Amino acid sequence: MATVLYITAHPHDHSVSSSLAVGKAFIEEYREANPGDEVIHLDLYRTDIPQIDADVFSGWGKLASGTDYAELTDNEKAKVRRLGELVDQYVAADKYVFVTPMWNFSFPPVMKAYVDAVCVAGKSFKYTENGPVGLLTDKKALHIQASGGIYSEGPMQAFEFGHSYLDKIMKFHGVPSFEGIFVEGAGARPDQAEAIKANAIEKAKEAAKRF
Numbered sequence: 001m002a003t004v005l006y007i008t009a010h011p012h013d014h015s016v017s018s019s020l021a022v023g024k025a026f027i028e029e030y031r032e033a034n035p036g037d038e039v040i041h042l043d044l045y046r047t048d049i050p051q052i053d054a055d056v057f058s059g060w061g062k063l064a065s066g067t068d069y070a071e072l073t074d075n076e077k078a079k080v081r082r083l084g085e086l087v088d089q090y091v092a093a094d095k096y097v098f099v100t101p102m103w104n105f106s107f108p109p110v111m112k113a114y115v116d117a118v119c120v121a122g123k124s125f126k127y128t129e130n131g132p133v134g135l136l137t138d139k140k141a142l143h144i145q146a147s148g149g150i151y152s153e154g155p156m157q158a159f160e161f162g163h164s165y166l167d168k169i170m171k172f173h174g175v176p177s178f179e180g181i182f183v184e185g186a187g188a189r190p191d192q193a194e195a196i197k198a199n200a201i202e203k204a205k206e207a208a209k210r211f
Contacts, residue, residue: 001036001037001038002034002037002038002094002095003037003038003039003040003092003093003094003095004027004030004037004038004039004040004093004094004095004096004097005040005042005089005090005093005095005096005097006023006027006039006040006041006042006097006099007042007044007096007097007098007099007111007114008020008023008041008042008043008044008045008099008100009044009045009098009099009100009101009107009108009110009111009114010045010099010100010101010108011045011108017101017146018101018146018183018186018193018196018197018200019099019100019101019144019145019146019183020099021197021201022099022144022146022181022183022197022200022201022204023097023099023144023204025201025204025205025208026097026142026144026181026204026205026207026208027039027041027097027208029204029205029208029209030097030208030209030211033208033209040089040093042089042114044108044110044111044113044114045108045110048082049086049110049113049114049117050078050079050082050083050113050117051113051116052083052116052117053079055073055075055076055079056076056079056080056083058073058076059072059073059076059077059079059080060080062076063080083117083120086114086117086118087117087118087120087123087124088123090117090118090123090124091118091123091124091135091136093139094138094139094140095139095140095141095142095211096139096140096141096142096175097141097142097143097144097211098111098141098142098143098144098166099143099144099145100143100144100145100146100162101145101146101147102145102146102147102148102151102160102162105151105159105160105161105162106161106162106165107145107162107165107166115166115169119169119172119173123135124136124172124173125172125173125174132172133174134171134172134173134174134175135173135174136173136174136175137174137175137176139173139174139175139176139177140175140176140177140178140211141166141170141175141177141178141179142178142179142180142181142207142211143162143163143166143167143178143179143180143181144180144181144183144200144204145162145163145180145181145182145183145184146182146183146184146186146200147182147183147184147185147187148184148185148186148187148188149184149185149187149188150184150185150188151182151184152180152182152184163180163182166178167180179207179211181200181203181204181207182200183196183197183200184196
């Protein structure tokens with residue numbers, strides 16, 4: 001049995017969000033094809049994702065210097081503990097599905113906060129004399145991204161930073177397989193918006209069968 005982390009970053013639901021509509025189709029098809037697998041939905045807009053702030057740095061610093069966890073402040077304890085839960089959940093999963101809209105050429109800031117939470121030395125990667133090495137070499141990942149324009153190819157590809165960033169993070173973590181499904185162009189061609197989404201849903205269903 002595999003564990004899938006279904007990680008979404010959109011303040012709306014699938015009835016409004018194209019990325020979530022395609023993500024919903026993907027995960028439903030995946031569940032049908034893999035009934036024994038566990039799917040954990042991590043809705044980043046409704047999940048406690050601490051930012052790495054002064055409390056976190058202070059708590060980490062105290063623990064690194066030998067201070068007992070019980071001696072941390074309440075804020076330090078809560079944030080350090082939660083960040084530890086997030087990275088442990090991430091490392092324990094077998095597959096990752098990221099679902100995001102494109103905002104200002106990237107993704108919502110809560111996704112960056114989540115990435116920061118799971119980039120932990122000794123957990124998702126390690127430092128060696130030859131540089132960092134990813135530790136998640138038995139995982140696979142997929143990213144569903146919706147955008148009003150077309151950014152996966154053509155002249156605007158240079159301005160695409162959401163999928164390309166996650167691609168780099170997956171490589172950094174050692175994840176050998178990372179796919180992308182793009183729901184793009186509806187803003188530029190509103191008369192084709194439904195067809196664009198429907199086409200992406202079909203691609204998502206096909207991808208789910210082999211994921």
